Amino acid sequence: MNITFVTPASNIQSMTSLQIADIVSARHDNVKRTIERLVDQGVMTLPPMEETSFKDTINRTQRTTAYVFTGEQGKLDSITVVAQLCPHFTAMIVKRWQELERVVSTDSYQIMQAQNQALKDELLRARPAWADIIHYKHMGLGTSEVARLIDRANSTVNTYIRNMQALGYDIANEPQPAQLTLEV
Template structure:
């Protein structure tokens, strides 16, 4: 006769419902959960992100990467498919791990040396985020239950954030695809400042030129990135009476979203 090895229903103990009768100090195996560790999912940065950081066209960044690879200066990074906000299929390079960090710095030093420090700071941010997201599994049941509650709350918060991000993405796509131009005065109002201060802020941060004959003209890197459109007009110099040709910059939709991100990253000093 076969013996029933399963416990009777009355013998089954639910540790949660019997919490008043047992201490939550049952030892569990201590584990470290690292969602972005170097062996499973290393920290990475894409060529698209590099292009945004240095204010250059993505295709120009990819050309520089390919030239450095051909010369043996850097290792060939991984290539993955990319779909732009407009729906076009493209590809981007992925720099991962310590080798990727080193090679990406070489790329930026070749493209725009003045942005090398910005790239290094970005890598530090990614490393800090990785460290923050590393979770240590508690070694007792009480801690495990608390962690489960915390993760459930975090999931709910992420879902809410995803909804908000979707709204922002729709707005971003609408701005990127618009052909409307926006004056500096109009954009200044969205940043709670005036046009004179915004003009000065952009000159101080090397977005607009300060030289007399190129005064307030965007640097070529920002024109190439599609952030500005320039309209030219003749003005009379009140001191000399001479008629001069001057540039008036207008933000594109893409430029409006970019300057907002730029100010958030670099601070409002001067605005």
């Protein structure tokens, strides 16, 4: 059985009973029966089912219902199912979960970084003095010079810097958003 899966873009790690059937070269109805038997034996809880689509061997899109394993418990349960069906395929399913974890963690990190930068940019737009401090610090000016240029007390500038650092700004290396670049 060689099935190409049509899966939605998502940051949730998941694996379906249909994918397990493909991994272990078993019929999907046999995989579903194995899952139900393991549930009846109290080895695992019944995972949710959802309708899913796949391309069959002659490239037609087919619809079926499949059990969906998600999260840490789903990972453990899917490994249990594979071990029950075909013990020598257990390593393959562990490898597949590792691939899913790498993809999700990379995507999540990139999304988090983009969101973090967008929040920082928005904060700098809301607090122009902070943008000025970053600009002047990039020029190599000391706190006293910056305070004088932005017409604030040294203690106020130091407080702003501490607040920015607490929010994750690296004052010396923080890139300035293009729209916030100041002309001197």
